[in-house]
Amino acid sequence: MLVLERPKVEYRGWSLTIVRLATKWGPWALALLLRFAWVIFFAVLVVLTAFVWIVGRFINPLLPWFLRDIVVVVGLLAFACIVAIIGIWAERKVSARIQSRLGPMRSGAWHGWAQSLADGLKFVQKEDLIPHSADQPLFRLAPYVTLVPAFCAYLAIPFGASWVFRDSDVGLLFVLALLAIEVLGVIMAGWASNSKWSLYGAMRAACQLVSYEIPMGLSLLVGVAAVGSLSLIDLGRAQERGWFSWLIFQDPFLFVAFFTYYIASLASCKRSPFDLPEGESELVAGFHTEYSGFRFVMFFFAEYVAMFAVSALATIIFLGGWNAPVAGWSSPWWFVIKSAFLVWVQMWFRWTLPRIRIDQVMHACVKYLLPLTLLLFLGGSAWQLYDNPAHPAFTVFANIVRAVLGLIGLGLVGLYVFGAGYGYYYRQRLVGSMVRKHLPGA
Amino acid sequence: MLEKAIFLLFAVPTVVAGVAILLSKNIVRMAFWLIAMLIAVGGLYFLMGAYFLGVIQIMVYVGGVAVLLVFGVMLTSRQLAPKLRPGPMETVWLAAVSMALLLGLVLSVAQVRWVQGPIASPNSPAEIGHSVMGDFLGPFELASVLLLVAMLGAAYLARPKVPVQSPEGSKETTI
Numbered sequence: 001m002l003v004l005e006r007p008k009v010e011y012r013g014w015s016l017t018i019v020r021l022a023t024k025w026g027p028w029a030l031a032l033l034l035r036f037a038w039v040i041f042f043a044v045l046v047v048l049t050a051f052v053w054i055v056g057r058f059i060n061p062l063l064p065w066f067l068r069d070i071v072v073v074v075g076l077l078a079f080a081c082i083v084a085i086i087g088i089w090a091e092r093k094v095s096a097r098i099q100s101r102l103g104p105m106r107s108g109a110w111h112g113w114a115q116s117l118a119d120g121l122k123f124v125q126k127e128d129l130i131p132h133s134a135d136q137p138l139f140r141l142a143p144y145v146t147l148v149p150a151f152c153a154y155l156a157i158p159f160g161a162s163w164v165f166r167d168s169d170v171g172l173l174f175v176l177a178l179l180a181i182e183v184l185g186v187i188m189a190g191w192a193s194n195s196k197w198s199l200y201g202a203m204r205a206a207c208q209l210v211s212y213e214i215p216m217g218l219s220l221l222v223g224v225a226a227v228g229s230l231s232l233i234d235l236g237r238a239q240e241r242g243w244f245s246w247l248i249f250q251d252p253f254l255f256v257a258f259f260t261y262y263i264a265s266l267a268s269c270k271r272s273p274f275d276l277p278e279g280e281s282e283l284v285a286g287f288h289t290e291y292s293g294f295r296f297v298m299f300f301f302a303e304y305v306a307m308f309a310v311s312a313l314a315t316i317i318f319l320g321g322w323n324a325p326v327a328g329w330s331s332p333w334w335f336v337i338k339s340a341f342l343v344w345v346q347m348w349f350r351w352t353l354p355r356i357r358i359d360q361v362m363h364a365c366v367k368y369l370l371p372l373t374l375l376l377f378l379g380g381s382a383w384q385l386y387d388n389p390a391h392p393a394f395t396v397f398a399n400i401v402r403a404v405l406g407l408i409g410l411g412l413v414g415l416y417v418f419g420a421g422y423g424y425y426y427r428q429r430l431v432g433s434m435v436r437k438h439l440p441g442a
Numbered sequence: 443m444l445e446k447a448i449f450l451l452f453a454v455p456t457v458v459a460g461v462a463i464l465l466s467k468n469i470v471r472m473a474f475w476l477i478a479m480l481i482a483v484g485g486l487y488f489l490m491g492a493y494f495l496g497v498i499q500i501m502v503y504v505g506g507v508a509v510l511l512v513f514g515v516m517l518t519s520r521q522l523a524p525k526l527r528p529g530p531m532e533t534v535w536l537a538a539v540s541m542a543l544l545l546g547l548v549l550s551v552a553q554v555r556w557v558q559g560p561i562a563s564p565n566s567p568a569e570i571g572h573s574v575m576g577d578f579l580g581p582f583e584l585a586s587v588l589l590l591v592a593m594l595g596a597a598y599l600a601r602p603k604v605p606v607q608s609p610e611g612s613k614e615t616t617i
Contacts, residue, residue, distance in 0.1 A: 138474065170567060173497040180505025184477060187512050191470055199516065206513040210506060230567055 019125070072165050076154045080305045085116040087304035091347050098351040126293035131194060134290065138192035143291070143298035146185030149178040150305040157312050158232050160322040160332040171232040172224065175313060176217060179268065182306060183209040186270075186277060186287050189299070193290035201286030204358055205270065205277035211365045212267035212274075218373035219261035222254055222380035223247050223317040236321035240330065246320040249405040251387070251398065253380035258318040260373050262342070265310035267361070269303065272350035276358050304343075311342035445489070452485035469515050477508045494567045 033040065052067055089104070092115065096103025108114030130139055156171040158164035168174060183205065190202020224230055226247060227238045239246045248258045267274035278286030288299045315321055315338040322335040356364070386394045459479035463472050480503045487496030528536060574582050 135468075135470075138471070168493055170493050170497050173494070173501060177497045177501040177505060180501055180509075181481070183509055184504065184512075187509065187516075188474065191512070191516055203513065203516060206509055206516075210509050210513075213505065 069165075073155070076165060077151060080151050080154055080308075081301070083308045084301040084304040085120070087307065087343060088116045088119075088300065089113060090344065091304075091350075094344065094347045095351045098348075120297065123294055123297045128295065129290070129292045131290050133194045135192040135194065138188050139290075140295075142185050142189035142192055143295045143302075144185070145188055146182055146302040147298045147305070149181040149185075150302045150309060153178040153306075153309045156232065157309065158236060158316065158321070159335050161233065161237060161330065163322070163332050164233060167231060167233045170230050172220065172230045172235070172313070172317070175232075175309065176213075176220075179306060179309065180209075180213060182302065185302070189291065190277075190287035193287075195290050197283045197285070197289045198287050201277045201279075201283050201289070204279075205287060208274060208276060208358070208361055208365075209268055209270075211362060212264045212369075215260055215365060215369040215373040216264035216268055218370075218377050219257040219264060220313070220317055222257040222373075222376050225377070225381050225384055226250055226254060232316050232321075236316050236323065239320040239323050240327065242323075242327040243320075243325040243410070244402060244406040245327075246318070246323075246409075248318040249402055249409055251380065251383045252401060252405065253376045253383060254318065255405050255408075257373070257376045257380065258314065260369060260376065261314055261318070264365075264369065264373075265314065266346060266349065267365070269307050269310055269346070271303075271307065271346050273353040273356050274361055275350070275355060276361060279355055281355070307343050307346055308339055311339040311346070314342055315339045448489055449486070452482045452489060455479070456482040456486070470512065473508065473512045473515050476511070477504055480504050480508060494570055 089112070093103045093111065095101075104112030104115035106112055107118045130136060153175045155165045156168060156174045158167065158171075186205045186209075187202045190198040190200075190205065193199070223235065227235050229235060229238075235247075243249070247254050249255065266272075270277050276286075277283075278288065280286075283289070288296055291299060312335070315335060319338050319342075320334075321338075322332055323330040324334050383398075387398045389395070456479055459475045459482060462475040463479065466472050466475060481500060484496045484499040484504070487493075487499055
């Protein structure tokens with residue numbers, strides 16, 4: 001039949017040749033790779049180890065240090081990628097569950113866990129479109145400017161007391177500065193696309209992100225003033241003595257500062273209800289309207305990587321970082337679990353709250369959040385003046401306040417666990433299990 | 443050797459971006475070149491061990507000033523750019539002023555006897571805070587007053603020339 005006849009396309013250039021070879025031999029290679037995955041993994045490990053040892057022993061005593069840095073940076077990159085991949089899958093599952101759907105179920109064996117990988121493969125194959133009237137170099141550069149700073153922020157984030165790539169006296173400022181560079185990539189993308197949707201998205205992003213940086217920094221400063229250090233390691237170490245020593249429960253100003261920081265961080269990650277820069281209902285897709293293929297994926301990755309980074313900051317500064325609720329059980333897992341929980345709450349917000357208008361976004365920042373955080377900063381500083389051995393009466397009062405705040409926190413966690421459990425039970429009683437047996441992922 | 447290589451890694455982009463600001467015709471490109479230069483200068487601070495200064499450089503200049511600059515530039519129309527050409531008389535004046543400034547800069551760099559030594563406490567924001575609130579309190583306060591004046595001026599320029607009439611006599615005006 002004429003319709004089914006494949007058009008004769010003359011392949012030109014290396015990329016198309018690679019795609020053709022990959023489509024021809026890819027399945028075989030993949031099958032072989034998976035069959036001998038463990039062997040290959042161990043072989044690579046052995047070869048790497050031997051390489052590092054030989055270089056370190058014979059070539060240059062400086063080089064192993066350099067290689068170790070490279071290994072750690074690659075590990076952090078891999079972690080950030082995994083965060084983005086799991087985050088994108090989780091976003092779809094969370095949105096589906098909140099809307100009584102199932103979400104991706106077919107890719108992979110369990111609840112569509114491989115959906116992000118499949119999407120990634122699809123995006124790699126897509127054509128890399130650049131609008132004719134776009135500013136070419138800036139258009140090409142923008143995704144990198146968005147993604148690379150978000151990755152670089154992980155260089156200063158400690159995962160545990162000794163699990164940090166570089167501990168610096170200004171670690172907190174370093175992370176904030178890198179997250180500020182990210183804004184630039186968004187503006188660059190919006191301007192270079194030469195499309196009105198993109199330009200509107202970029203302008204909204206610029207005014208929103210620059211405004212919300214101030215309450216975000218001020219809320220963090222309340223925590224910094226309570227500990228007296230900008231080093232993230234010091235901030236984490238100050239909260240080693242269990243639940244009641246976490247900074248969020250140290251004084252009422254810190255308790256409120258956590259929530260103001262969280263709201264401001266939602267805006268700085270362009271998450272709903274502040275996702276005006278990419279408001280789908282008005283601006284098609286906002287600043288990344290004109291992007292396709294892997295460049296679009298880079299914007300998507302940057303969003304999830306930044307979400308985890310701001311949640312990690314909230315965890316370290318307010319929620320005890322890598323310290324367990326019980327003293328002495330600290331582990332990097334606690335850090336990852338708490339940050340992942342905060343990321344999950346961000347998703348939960350996105351699918352629960354409606355998007356607000358741009359003027360409401362600015363009003364919320366300038367009229368309410370900014371004065372509130374200024375007051376919190378003043379109050380937190382004043383609290384530090386009186387909460388010391390020189391004022392014994394105030395110290396007693398402060399300890400009572402701490403206990404009450406800690407109990408409120410326990411109550412909130414209990415309420416959440418009860419609510420989620422009861423909701424699950426209630427749904428099971430109403431409709432039974434959502435996952436049907438005939439679905440392949442079930 | 444390694445330090446010199448990393449120095450070149452930051453110094454060359456600084457110079458290239460600085461020249462590119464002057465040579466580029468598009469005003470938004472200029473802004474992005476300026477940002478590249480500011481980031482490279484921040485890298486030089488990091489190389490010198492002044493982490494606080496480098497971080498503040500990126501945070502204030504790249505995250506704040508440059509973003510607002512690009513934001514302002516994006517709001518101006520693209521047809522405005524060709525009108526910004528200086529006239530022949532202005533060119534002479536501009537050349538004279540720039541040459542004088544350049545001469546002053548080069549002379550001052552050449553005259554100063556540079557001391558090469560480790561920074562006293564390179565890694566402590568507390569030291570910087572003490573010196574700002576102690577020895578340099580006067581200049582610090584002066585700078586903050588200047589910023590306040592600039593902010594008041596901006597608010598004055600941006601205020602509506604005609605009082606805004608709210609529709610249907612509602613109390614609060616929403617834009």
